[in-house]
Amino acid sequence: MADTIAFKLNDKPVQLDVDGNRPLLWVLRTDLGLTGTKYGCGEGQCGACTVLLDGRAVRSCRTPAASVAGKKIQTIEALSYNGGLHPVQQAFLDEEAFQCGYCTPGMIMSAHALLSTNPAPSDEEIVQHMSGNICRCGTYPRIAAAIHRAAAGEAKK
Amino acid sequence: MxxxxxxxxxxxxxxxxxxxxxxxxxxxxxxxxxxxxxxxxxxxxxxxxxxxxxxxxxxxxxxxxxxxxxxxxxxxxxxxxxxxxxxxxxxxxxxxxxxxxxxxxxxxxxxxxxxxxxxxxxxxxxxxxxxxxxxxxxxxxxxxxxxxxxxxxxxxxxxxxxxxxxxxxxxxxxxxxxxxxxxxxxxxxxxxxxxxxxxxxxxxxxxxxxxxxxxxxxxxxxxTGAHQYTSDITRPGMLYGKVLRPKAFNAKLVSLDSSAAEKMPGVKVVRDGDFVGVAAADSETASTALATIQAQWNAPQQVSEAELFAHLKAPGASANSGNGNRENGSIQAGMASATKTLSQIYTAAYIAHAPLEPRAAVAAWTDNKLTVWTGTQRPFGVREELATAFHVPTDRVRVIVPDTGSAYGGKHTGDAAVEAARLSKATGKPVKLVWTREEEFTWAYFRPAGVIEIKSGVHDDGTLAAWEYHNYNSGPAGIETFYTVANKRIEFHPADSPLRQGSYRGLAATANHFAREVHMDELAQLLKMDSLQFRLKNIADPRLRAVFETAAARFGWSKQQATPGRGFGIAGGFEKNGYIAMCAEVTAGPSGDVKITRVVAAFDCGAVVNPNGLRNQVSGAIVQAIGGALFEAIHFDNGRILNPHFRDYRVPRFRDLPEIQVELLDRKDVPSAGAGETPIVGLAPAVGNAIFSATGVRLRGLPLMAQALPLQSPAR
Structure with a gap:
């Protein structure tokens, strides 16, 4: 029961013959080898699998592959280019806003989505937007600092 | 020469x-x-x-x-x-x-x-x-x-x-x-x-x-997402495995019908005793195949959460008096000399490590040699587990640990490694096996639950006269009191745990510090003394005094005045050669909701090797400790876990974050101590004491928010 699904993945068109009910997470990881997007719970509760769908942060573990047909998907792999880091990635690195790093790609994608619509979020807005992402190592204060740092960097440009 | x-x-x-x-x-x-x-x-x-x-x-x-x-x-x-x-x-x-x-x-x-x-x-x-x-x-x-x-x-x-x-x-x-x-x-x-x-x-x-x-x-x-955790590793021709889990702990397989799964193209079903697993070209096919398997399990009647603390304390539940037992002076004489005495019971629930990367393994047999990539804290222990499981010498087994998506004491065993290797052996192909979140919450092991009883006596001048301490099942780590007391008896009583339990960041030091430091707060209250001054009166170790005094000074302890619904607590201790003290401020609403608004920690672990990394560890331990202090608890009934998901096992999130200040006391003259564990032990008692300060309600069980919290007047 394969469906042909065409969408834009990290700015490149892709066409796949997959069961449209399969979660996007596993299509990305297993079929396309994009393992930067992580499995944490499969229930939309932890945010480790966060990707951008038309610029909006979604949980890829709860996103059926069929639902992204004709849409734009961005994963962590799209952020860095030519060896350079995206400002949000650079801010995470500068603040060392991670410990084991397993939540980091999902955190960065959620933060990227936030900053795309709100270039200078307040503490309260960061808490509001980011509370769906779990960091079991408890690095939240530095992640918040990284988001502020990325916002400040963008503001200077 | x-x-x-x-x-x-x-x-x-x-x-x-x-x-x-x-x-x-x-x-x-x-x-x-x-x-x-x-x-x-x-x-x-x-x-x-x-x-x-x-x-x-x-x-x-x-x-x-x-x-x-x-x-x-x-x-x-x-x-x-x-x-x-x-x-x-x-x-x-x-x-x-x-x-x-x-x-x-x-x-x-x-x-x-x-x-x-x-x-x-x-x-x-x-x-x-x-x-x-x-x-x-x-x-x-x-x-x-x-x-x-x-x-x-x-x-x-x-x-x-x-x-x-x-x-x-x-x-x-x-x-x-x-x-x-x-x-x-x-x-x-x-x-x-x-x-x-x-x-x-x-x-x-x-x-x-x-x-x-x-x-x-x-x-x-x-x-960049480029780092490959175990679950990101692939091997040529690799299959994905899933394991059939019993309906309850200690269940025996009575009957099995896996015919539907076996008919699915590309699916291999493996049965070996009560182990049943499947392997397929992708994990969803393996899950689908697993779901078609009909199994009947026979499970014995098991201790449930409601009976837990009585069970742990029951005569006969204790195998022996265990280690960590100490006695000095005479409890009887000490209690007789005291002007005030206190007897209280404290409890701690089972909690889960819930590492964000669940247990995972990739196993491959080549020329009768087994290679397993897995996230474990004991690669050589897991090699031994695999060698034993497959009856091969240890030199035929290689365990490789990619930098892992955290563990917190929860990845000492090789469960996923053995399962992946079993499926790989049966299929002749490399097999990846990643536990689901539900499996991680159910089939891993837990931080031990426990009951702690303390009987103590104090003199009017604020010095301790007697200290009798019994810990049932939680563990002996951090059981020794660091307060000066001539007459003391401290005992750990191992018990028959109804759930699989094991190592957890800080081990029992969290529960022991919680009980001891809340009890000290209760004694200070009894004596109408400031709880910091009461502690300092009984501390001889200058490094411990230093962290208490530093945390209190940075927090402004002496200037804080509790008001209804807003209070302050202090606690600290010594563990793994590190000294920690914390002050916490909380607000407690009429609905029983508690929010930690501010934490100041002072930590001395000898000569600091990397202050940036250390701050990350200390701050992270404080955040992780919020869960065990306020709301993390595994609920279980008759061999089943009732909350094996993040939606009903609450962990700390951004919204739970207090303002955190970490003071490092860098002691170049003292050898460096490890810092992964000790900073986790101070938060729960500091918060418990702050809740009392805010509401006048003394909570003696972890997690604190599991208990009723009628709003009363502040304690001071």
């Missing part, structure tokens, strides 16, 4: 050892790494480490070598240690220490960690042992390697070694100004040195690279 003769003798001695190691590992270090200098460090302390599982005789041969360091062409330094990286940042802190003593840039140092074919035996990465044991060993190896390089330069130039100095990856002659890189010096050499545990190293006060903030090694790979 000249250095040359000494080296020759050492080399002879070492070759035997190396040959022996190679017999075990079937590997030639020089063949693997090329010519150069190798320094190995003996570790007599290794045997004294605790793991709770004992150590296998099969690992005994190379065990007295704790680590290897190789310097080869281009001055590249490769360090081999059985420790593993799982977010505690030791890949970076150990790199700093090697670079410090070797006087070479950090970028030239590569750590090979947790690979049972390449690294020497290591008991495991737990108990905050890396910094106090592996750190000094690697510093000694690096210092010896540096001295050997200076010797080589002296020989080459035929000059007095006293006029030579090592810096920035090279040796310089101060008279002639000649300079030669480590890489050039090692060219063509095959020099081996085995050094003892007493080789000299620089004092922390002389550190340049260690002791300073250093960015995380491979940090870029984590922000």
């Amino acid at each position: 000249t250095d040359k003769l000494l080296n020759a003798e050492l080399e002879q001695h070492a070759v035997d050892r190396l040959r022996h190691l190679f017999e075990v590992n079937r590997r030639d270090l020089f063949k693997f790494l090329g010519a150069g200098i190798v320094v190995g460090v003996c570790a007599p302390t290794l045997l004294s480490q605790q793991s709770g599982r004992g150590r296998s005789s099969g690992d005994a041969t190379p065990a007295d070598i704790a680590s290897w360091l190789h310097i080869g062409a281009n001055g590249k330094v490769t360090v081999f240690t059985g420790k593993v990286e799982m977010g505690q940042n030791i890949r970076t802190s150990l790199t700093q220490q090697v670079a410090e003593e070797l006087r070479t840039p950090e970028a030239s140092v590569e750590m090979v960690m947790g690979d049972t074919d390449l690294t020497p035996f290591d008991m495991g990465t737990f108990g905050s042992r890396t910094t106090p044991t592996m750190g000094p060993q690697l510093r000694k190896a690096a210092a010896s390697a540096r001295e050997a390089l200076v010797d080589l330069a002296a020989q080459r130039w035929q000059v007095d070694r006293a006029q030579l100095s090592a810096a920035n990856g090279s040796v310089t002659d101060s008279k002639s100004g000649k300079n030669i890189s480590y890489g050039e010096l090692t060219h063509g050499e095959k020099l081996v040195k085995i050094i003892g545990p007493d080789a000299p190293v620089a004092a922390a006060s002389q550190w340049h690279i260690a002791g300073a903030a250093s960015p995380k090694v491979n940090g870029k790979a984590f922000v």
Whole structure:
């Protein structure tokens, strides 16, 4: 029961013959080898699998592959280019806003989505937007600092 | 004896050892790494480490070598240690220490960690042992390697070694100004040195690279998603595995119908005793196949949550009096001399580690040799588990630990590794197995639940007169009181735990600090004394006083006035050679909701190796501790876990975050202690005491928010 699904993945068109009910997470990881997007719970509760769908942060573990047909998907792999880091990635690195790093790609994608619509979020807005992402190592204060740092960097440009 | 003769003798001695190691590992270090200098460090302390599982005789041969360091062409330094990286940042802190003593840039140092074919035996990465044991060993190896390089330069130039100095990856002659890189010096050499545990190293006060903030090694790979955790690894022809789980703990398989799954194309069903698993080309197909399997299980009646604390305390539940028991003076006489006495009971629930990367393994059999990639804190322990499970010698098993998506004490065992290897053996193909979140919450193990009873007496002047302490099941870590009391009895009583339990960050020190520090607060209340002053009156250790005084000063403890619904608490302690004190501010709403608004922590773990990484650990431990303090609890009924999902097992999130201030007391004059665990123990009692201050309600069970919290007047 394969469906042909065409969408834009990290700015490149892709066409796949997959069961449209399969979660996007596993299509990305297993079929396309994009393992930067992580499995944490499969229930939309932890945010480790966060990707951008038309610029909006979604949980890829709860996103059926069929639902992204004709849409734009961005994963962590799209952020860095030519060896350079995206400002949000650079801010995470500068603040060392991670410990084991397993939540980091999902955190960065959620933060990227936030900053795309709100270039200078307040503490309260960061808490509001980011509370769906779990960091079991408890690095939240530095992640918040990284988001502020990325916002400040963008503001200077 | 000249250095040359000494080296020759050492080399002879070492070759035997190396040959022996190679017999075990079937590997030639020089063949693997090329010519150069190798320094190995003996570790007599290794045997004294605790793991709770004992150590296998099969690992005994190379065990007295704790680590290897190789310097080869281009001055590249490769360090081999059985420790593993799982977010505690030791890949970076150990790199700093090697670079410090070797006087070479950090970028030239590569750590090979947790690979049972390449690294020497290591008991495991737990108990905050890396910094106090592996750190000094690697510093000694690096210092010896540096001295050997200076010797080589002296020989080459035929000059007095006293006029030579090592810096920035090279040796310089101060008279002639000649300079030669480590890489050039090692060219063509095959020099081996085995050094003892007493080789000299620089004092922390002389550190340049260690002791300073250093960015995380491979940090870029984590922000780009390029780092490959176990669950990201693929092998050619790899299948994906799933395991059929019983309906309850301790269940026996009665009947099985897997015919539907077996008919599915590309699906292999494996049954071996009560183990039932499937392998398929992708994980969803494996899950679908698993769901078609009809199984009947027979499960015995088991202790449920409602009966837990009575069960743990029941006569006969305790196997024996256990270890950690101490008695000094006379409890009876002490209590008789006290002007006030207090008797209270404290409890702690089972909690889950819930590492964000669930247990995972990739297993592959090649020519009757098994290779398993898995996130574990005990690669050599898991190798043993696999060798036993498959009846093969340990040298036919290789365990490789990629830097892991955290563990917190929860990844001591090789459950996923054994399951993946079983499926791989049956299918003849590599198999990846990643536990689901529900499996992780159910089939891993938990931090032990416990009951703690304290009876105490105090004199009017605020000194302790008697202290009787009984811990049922939670554990002996951190059980000893650090307050001065002449008459004390402290006992740990192991019990028959209804759930599988094991190691957890800080072990029982969290529950023991909670009970002790809440009880101390209750005594202060009884005496109408300030709880900080009451503590200081009973503390002799100046380092413990220092963290309490620092935390209190930064927090403004003496100036704080509780108001209804807003209160302040203080607590602290000593564990794993580290000293911690914390002040917490909370608000408590009429609905019983508690929000921690501010935490100030003071921490002394001796000489600080990497202040940036350390702050991350301390702050992270405080955040993680919020869960166990306020709301984390595993609920269970008759052998079933009732909340095996993040939606009903609440963990700390951004919205739970207080303002956190961490004060590090860097003691250059004291050996560095590990810091992964101790900072977690202070928060729960500080918060419990703050809730009392805000509401007048004394909560004595973890998690605190599980209990009713009628809003009353503030305590002071």
